[in-house]
Amino acid sequence: MVAGEPYTATSVTPYRLALRRLRHNYTALFFGFLFVLVVVICLLAPEYARYIAHTGPNDQHITDVLNINGKQVDVVSLTGVPIGPTWHSRFFLGADSFGRDLAVRLLYGGRTSLAIGAMATAVTLCLATVLGLASGYYRGWVDGVISRILDIVWAYPALLLAIAIGVSLATGGISIGPIVLNSGSIFIPTFIIGIVYVPYVARPIRAEVLALREREFVEAARALGFSNLKIMATEILPNLSSTIVVFAALQLAHSIILEAALSYLGAGVQPPASSWGTLLASGTPLFTVAPYLTLAPATLLVAACLGINIFGDGLRQALDPRGRVGVAR
Amino acid sequence: MARFLARRLASSVLVLFTVSVLTFLIFEVIPNGNPALRLAGRTATSANIAAVEKAYGFNKPIYIQYLRTMGQIFTGKIVSYAQNLNVLSQLKQDLPVTASLVLGAAVLWTLLGILFGLVAGLNAGGKIDTGITVLNFVGISAPSFVIGYVLIYFLSFKFHVFPSSGYVGLSDPLGWADHLVMPWFSLAILYTGIYAQVLRASVVDTLGEDFVRTARAKGLSRRRVVIHHVLRTSLTQIVSLCGLDIAAVLGGSAIIIEVVFNLPGIGNYAAQSIGALDVPPVLVITMFGAFAVVVFSTIADVIYAVLDPRVRAGSSL
Amino acid sequence: MTALLEVEDLDVSFRTEEGVVRAVDHVSFSLQRGELLGIVGESGSGKSVTALSLMGLSRGPNASFSGRVMFGDLDLLTAAERQLERVRGRRIAMIFQDPMTALNPVHRVGDQIVEQIREHEGVSRRRALDRAVELLDRVGIPRARDRARAYPHEFSGGMRQRVMIAMALSCSPEILIADEPTTALDVTTQAQILAEIDKLRRDSGVGVILITHDLGVIADVADRVVVMYAGRVVEQGSLADIFYDPRHPYTWGLLGSVPRLDRARPARLPTIPGSPPSLLHPPAGCHFAPRCAWRFEACSGVPELSADDPEHTEHLGRCWLPLGLARARRVVDGSIGLPVAAAGDRAGTSSTA
Numbered sequence: 001m002v003a004g005e006p007y008t009a010t011s012v013t014p015y016r017l018a019l020r021r022l023r024h025n026y027t028a029l030f031f032g033f034l035f036v037l038v039v040v041i042c043l044l045a046p047e048y049a050r051y052i053a054h055t056g057p058n059d060q061h062i063t064d065v066l067n068i069n070g071k072q073v074d075v076v077s078l079t080g081v082p083i084g085p086t087w088h089s090r091f092f093l094g095a096d097s098f099g100r101d102l103a104v105r106l107l108y109g110g111r112t113s114l115a116i117g118a119m120a121t122a123v124t125l126c127l128a129t130v131l132g133l134a135s136g137y138y139r140g141w142v143d144g145v146i147s148r149i150l151d152i153v154w155a156y157p158a159l160l161l162a163i164a165i166g167v168s169l170a171t172g173g174i175s176i177g178p179i180v181l182n183s184g185s186i187f188i189p190t191f192i193i194g195i196v197y198v199p200y201v202a203r204p205i206r207a208e209v210l211a212l213r214e215r216e217f218v219e220a221a222r223a224l225g226f227s228n229l230k231i232m233a234t235e236i237l238p239n240l241s242s243t244i245v246v247f248a249a250l251q252l253a254h255s256i257i258l259e260a261a262l263s264y265l266g267a268g269v270q271p272p273a274s275s276w277g278t279l280l281a282s283g284t285p286l287f288t289v290a291p292y293l294t295l296a297p298a299t300l301l302v303a304a305c306l307g308i309n310i311f312g313d314g315l316r317q318a319l320d321p322r323g324r325v326g327v328a329r
Numbered sequence: 330m331a332r333f334l335a336r337r338l339a340s341s342v343l344v345l346f347t348v349s350v351l352t353f354l355i356f357e358v359i360p361n362g363n364p365a366l367r368l369a370g371r372t373a374t375s376a377n378i379a380a381v382e383k384a385y386g387f388n389k390p391i392y393i394q395y396l397r398t399m400g401q402i403f404t405g406k407i408v409s410y411a412q413n414l415n416v417l418s419q420l421k422q423d424l425p426v427t428a429s430l431v432l433g434a435a436v437l438w439t440l441l442g443i444l445f446g447l448v449a450g451l452n453a454g455g456k457i458d459t460g461i462t463v464l465n466f467v468g469i470s471a472p473s474f475v476i477g478y479v480l481i482y483f484l485s486f487k488f489h490v491f492p493s494s495g496y497v498g499l500s501d502p503l504g505w506a507d508h509l510v511m512p513w514f515s516l517a518i519l520y521t522g523i524y525a526q527v528l529r530a531s532v533v534d535t536l537g538e539d540f541v542r543t544a545r546a547k548g549l550s551r552r553r554v555v556i557h558h559v560l561r562t563s564l565t566q567i568v569s570l571c572g573l574d575i576a577a578v579l580g581g582s583a584i585i586i587e588v589v590f591n592l593p594g595i596g597n598y599a600a601q602s603i604g605a606l607d608v609p610p611v612l613v614i615t616m617f618g619a620f621a622v623v624v625f626s627t628i629a630d631v632i633y634a635v636l637d638p639r640v641r642a643g644s645s646l
Numbered sequence: 647m648t649a650l651l652e653v654e655d656l657d658v659s660f661r662t663e664e665g666v667v668r669a670v671d672h673v674s675f676s677l678q679r680g681e682l683l684g685i686v687g688e689s690g691s692g693k694s695v696t697a698l699s700l701m702g703l704s705r706g707p708n709a710s711f712s713g714r715v716m717f718g719d720l721d722l723l724t725a726a727e728r729q730l731e732r733v734r735g736r737r738i739a740m741i742f743q744d745p746m747t748a749l750n751p752v753h754r755v756g757d758q759i760v761e762q763i764r765e766h767e768g769v770s771r772r773r774a775l776d777r778a779v780e781l782l783d784r785v786g787i788p789r790a791r792d793r794a795r796a797y798p799h800e801f802s803g804g805m806r807q808r809v810m811i812a813m814a815l816s817c818s819p820e821i822l823i824a825d826e827p828t829t830a831l832d833v834t835t836q837a838q839i840l841a842e843i844d845k846l847r848r849d850s851g852v853g854v855i856l857i858t859h860d861l862g863v864i865a866d867v868a869d870r871v872v873v874m875y876a877g878r879v880v881e882q883g884s885l886a887d888i889f890y891d892p893r894h895p896y897t898w899g900l901l902g903s904v905p906r907l908d909r910a911r912p913a914r915l916p917t918i919p920g921s922p923p924s925l926l927h928p929p930a931g932c933h934f935a936p937r938c939a940w941r942f943e944a945c946s947g948v949p950e951l952s953a954d955d956p957e958h959t960e961h962l963g964r965c966w967l968p969l970g971l972a973r974a975r976r977v978v979d980g981s982i983g984l985p986v987a988a989a990g991d992r993a994g995t996s997s998t999a
Contacts, residue, residue: 021663027459152347155619155626157580160599164615167603168356257472261585264474265603280474284589287478288486298475305470313466454707539747545703546742547762547813548735551727557761558750565752637752 014319018242021318028314035307038300042110049104052089057108058272061099066090075099081289093296096282105274106296112275114304116190117256123194124251125244128201133232133240135202136209147206154199159261165192166267189268193255201247208243212236242319249312253305260301276301333634341627348619353395356612402616407609416610419598420617426496426594431583433509434516435575441521443567446528447560453533461525468522473582477515477589484511494591512590516582520574524567531563538562565636572629573622580618649676650853651700651821655713656723658692658699662708667925669695671877672713674951677821682847682854684868684885686861686900690922692877693857697825699723700855701738702730717821736766739814743826745806749798756782756794759813766817781812785842804835811842815850822847823855828863840867861900865889873897876923876933879951883961891973893954893963895938895984898976902983909981916983932966939985940967940975 022028041048049056064075066083075095076082082095092103135146153161169188212218213236221231256276262268263277271278276297283293384401401407405417449461485493491511497504535541536559544554584596591597595614602610658670670692677683687693698704700715700722715722717738722730734740742748750758759778763769769777775794782790785808798806807827814822824843828836844867847854858864864871865885872882873896881894892898899918920937923929929936931946938945944966953959954969965972976982 027463148344148347151344152351155344155348155622156615157577157618157622159582159584160580160615160618163584163599163603164352164355164611167608167611253470257470260472261474261581264585265588265600267603284474284478287482291482294475294478298472298478302467302471302475306466309466309470310463539742539744540750542703543740543742543748543810544750546701546734546740547765548731548733549761549765550731553761553765561752562750 014242018315018318022314025314025318028311028317031307031309032311032314033307035304035311038110038304038307039114042107042114045104045107045111048107049101053092053101053104054090055101055104057100057105057274059100061095061101064099082286082293084290085292094290094292096290096293097286102293102296105279106276106300109274109276109279109297110300110304112186112269112273113256113259113277113301116186116193116259116269116275117252119187119190120193120197120255120259121248121251123191124197124201124255125248127195127198128205128247129237129240129244131198132202132205133209133236136206137213137228137232137236139210143206146202150199150202153196154203156196158196158200158258162189162192162196162258162262163265163267166262186269186273189259189262193258193262196258197251197254201251204247205240205243208240209236212239246312246316246319249308249315253308253312256301256305256308330634334631337627337630341623344623345620348623349399349616350395352612352616352619353398355615356608398612402613407613416613419610420595420613423593423595423598425498426592427579427583427587427596429496429499429505429509430512430516430586430592430594431575431578434513434520434578435571437513438517438520438524439567439571441517442524443528443560443564445521445525446563447532447555449525450529450532450536450563451555453529453536458529462529465522465525468518469526471518472585473515473519474585474589476518477511477586480511480515481589496592496594508590508592512586512592515586515589516578519582520578523574524570527570528563528567531566532559535559535562565633568629568632568636570629572625572632576618576622576625579621580615650679650717651677651855652716653696653700653713654716656696656699656715657712658695658704659710660708661710662926665926668877668928669925670699672951673874673877673879674713675872675879675882677853677855679820679853680847680851681869682844682856682867683870683872684864685855685857685872685874686859686864687874688859688922690876690925691874693874694825696874697740697823697855697857700823701734701740702727703740732766735762735819736817737819738821738823739817739819740823740825741807741810741814741827744830745803745810746798746830748810749806751798754795754797755801755809759794759809759816762813763816777816778812781816782809785809785812785846786838787812803831804838807831807835807839808842811839811846815846815852818850819852821853821855823857825857826859827856829858829860836863837866843867861904873900876928877925878933878964879962880934880964881962882951883958887958887961891955891958891961892976892982893961893969893972894934894965895940895967895976896934898982899984902978902981906981914986916986918984932964942966 045057055061062076066073066075066086073083075091076097076099082097082099083091084094086092086094091101093106094102096102096105131146131150135143135150156164166189169192218231218235221235226234259268259275260277260280263275264281266281269275269278279297280294280301283290283297287294384397384406389397402417405415407416408414445461445465449458449465452458481493484490492508493511495508497508499505541554541558544558549557579595583594584599586592587594587596588600598610599614602608602614653673653675656670656673657668660667660669673692673696675683685693685696695704699711702722702725705711711723713723717733720729720733722733725733749755753761756775756778759781760771760774763774763777764771767774779790779794782794787793787805787808793801798809801809807830810827822843827843828839831839840863843854843856846852856863856868868885870882870884871888873880873888873894875896881888881892881897888897889901892901896918902916903918905915918937923933923936931948932938932941935941935945947966949964949966951962951964953962954972955961963972967975978985
């Protein structure tokens with residue numbers, strides 16, 4: 001652009017603008033990186049177990065004795081107190097009352113928690129988008145029915161509803177037609193968490209669709225003879241993308257926390273599978289003698305959620321077309 | 330105004346009814362399981378199961394089952410077989426504890442949330458704002474029970490400032506507060522973070538509104554502009570949130586906090602029942618939890634209509 | 647006669663994500679008691695920012711100011727916020743473009759006027775309300791006492807603007823700044839509101855600064871005119887000066903683009919070719935030069951705002967064209983305007999960087 005020439009606009013897509021803004025938001029980038037770090041080390045759980053800790057998540061070493069700095073220490077003392085963090089490759093963060101390596105269990109549990117969180121988020125987003133689109137676009141009785149259903153689900157406090165379904169399914173699992181889930185399947189908490197959050201996402205999406213459908217470009221598409229489905233897919237959905245992306249980040253954090261709470265109470269992940277929630281549940285009774293059993297999963301949980309929350313907020317700021325004038329954060 | 334109230338109440342009643350049906354379905358109709366066994370609990374004896382079948386009528390058509398269940402609940406007869414207790418009388422006993430916990434925390438998080446949100450919003454973009462925002466996010470990201478344990482570790486275990494568990498009734502106000510301070514903060518931190526963020530965003534938005542510019546052009550003092558125009562508008566959002574969050578906490582975080590701090594409230598009762606897979610208490614608590622949400626959301630909507638006259642005039646929101 | 651308001655070399659810049667924007671560039675003008683000064687220009691010309699800056703309403707962490715805005719002995723540009731609060735609403739009042747959003751939707755209309763009165767004068771609530779009702783009546787709102795209890799959304803656009811005027815005049819200010827007060831209204835209401843403002847001015851002697859993009863509005867009520875383009879004043883003078891002896895090609899373009907009902911219809915509506923420059927990367931020299939049919943080498947330097955005609959020292963223009971040449975060139979096809987653009991008028995954007 002040459003100064004003095006009549007102003008000519010360069011074509012920059014909103015996404016590129018958003019990316020540019022995001023690149024300058026160092027706080028968001030740092031915390032996003034933090035989250036990725038947590039994910040990566042959890043994904044590397046099998047490698048850690050095999051090459052560093054030399055033990056699996058369920059292997060018990062109650063009677064083992066360790067050699068630390070020349071001293072012989074019981075993994076689990078005679079009074080039942082497990083060893084604390086050794087900061088060595090074996091039992092890096094210590095052991096639990098069954099002599100299992102906490103660090104290994106932490107990483108494997110993390111895989112479960114993160115997997116459930118991610119899949120539940122996917123479930124929530126898919127359902128919420130479909131329902132929000134349908135009720136916002138078609139309005140009329142479709143909207144009436146869907147909104148009522150969302151209102152009902154929304155009326156239940158999320159944790160309580162998740163507990164209710166979890167408890168109900170814990171004895172016996174569920175079979176609907178071809179879908180059979182045993183009571184120990186991790187897909188049960190996944191679907192429960194996914195469904196419970198649908199109203200929180202569907203309603204804002206519905207509100208946005210209601211506004212978008214009145215815009216001129218939708219009217220133009222209709223005048224061109226596009227079918228309803230095509231309009232929803234090619235005109236409205238792309239405009240929802242930034243909202244959906246931001247919700248994805250926030251829902252991920254919510255889902256991870258809900259899973260932890262559910263499993264902590266016993267209505268989520270069932271043994272022998274483990275997650276951060278179950279680790280917290282088994283760690284808290286021993287809190288006064290072995291606080292690290294609680295603090296370790298808590299720290300990773302908070303780190304992951306903090307990371308995704310702040311990054312998600314940075315994402316929202318970057319995608320918000322009404323950007324703030326002034327020095328960006 | 331009266332018409333608005335009538336409409337709102339009618340829709341609430343409909344929702345309450347549907348909630349009761351849905352709860353019933355969740356617990357008694359989900360396929361693959363013997364509902365009688367489920368209701369009788371993991372430790373059921375054959376006598377228990379027989380009693381359940383008689384009371385709930387599982388061989389009868391579904392709507393009879395529903396009516397029987399509702400009958401059990403509302404006539405106060407519903408019983409937990411595993412613990413041999415009348416559910417409703419147990420709930421009545423536990424309610425004051427939970428109410429103290431939740432309402433106290435609500436007052437705390439509302440005041441703190443408004444304070445932080447306002448300060449952050451008025452200093453938007455500055456260091457104070459960034460600092461408060463990061464604090465908010467830590468609050469949002471740390472599950473309340475984690476905060477609970479951390480507080481216990483430092484304020485009870487290491488430095489004996491507060492008692493780590495138990496509940497003392499209102500007859501001893503100092504003891505009552507003493508036992509509730511840590512639980513209140515554990516619950517409140519999450520919502521303080523949320524409210525502060527919401528209020529901050531609302532304040533920043535409102536500051537850019539034309540009528541705020543007009544207010545400043547009228548020469549109103551900064552204090553008056555902030556309180557009467559900015560806060561007044563931003564608060565309406567918080568009001569509707571507050572009612573809902575109280576209900577959400579009742580059915581959510583309160584459960585866990587009561588477990589952590591060993592407070593004999595409804596949440597603790599629910600947690601024990603969950604652990605024992607004892608269904609009747611969970612059923613009742615779930616249903617009443619949803620009822621609470623509907624009631625509170627109606628109240629919040631009414632207050633919102635009082636505060637914002639445009640809502641009363643318009644037909645749908 | 648000392649001027650009511652004296653603006654000297656006002657300069658306002660904003661720091662944005664993409665660079666520094668010079669919204670107002672060396673703007674000077676004065677306002678006399680009882681006169682109506684019109685500031686005319688298109689969107690982005692800096693007229694609104696100028697108006698807001700007079701009262702310190704554009705202050706912020708990213709704004710920087712230089713120059714002076716003398717209101718009597720007080721320099722409004724550097725005055726403390728507390729001092730400004732005492733001036734705003736009481737000695738200088740402002741009304742804005744969109745009355746729907748300018749009024750607080752959750753407060754009653756009467757209360758909003760009462761609020762202003764009580765902030766500046768320590769009268770009781772009842773007395774303030776009486777005055778508010780009287781004001782509403784004066785601006786032509788029927789059943790004023792009942793209507794004072796109504797909310798903004800219960801008024802029509804024109805009525806709302808009258809409420810704004812009533813509110814602005816409630817403390818008998820010496821200056822009224824009206825930022826595009828009629829833009830959001832239909833033509834009939836527009837005429838009524840303008841008549842209202844004019845009448846109030848003549849009745850109370852308040853000085854009015856009227857900001858608009860509409861020359862018709864200016865022609866109706868202004869005594870003197872300031873024409874702004876891309877942040878700079880390009881011409882200023884009396885109403886007669888601007889309409890009968892315009893000096894700057896941009897003014898010619900504005901005048902020429904008004905559709906004439908008393909002539910044969912032209913093949914195309916006349917426009918000013920091109921678009922206003924980006925204030926992030928303004929052209930060196932005259933801001934209008936890239937669009938000017940008469941530009942020449944001198945235009946790469948910024949022209950001074952000066953009076954070319956020794957007999958009209960109040961009539962200033964910012965153009966290098968000598969007076970005689972300007973007067974000759976401004977007549978196109980028998981009336982004042984710019985030459986019709988050549989084919990391929992790139993009015994707007996092109997896709998090259």
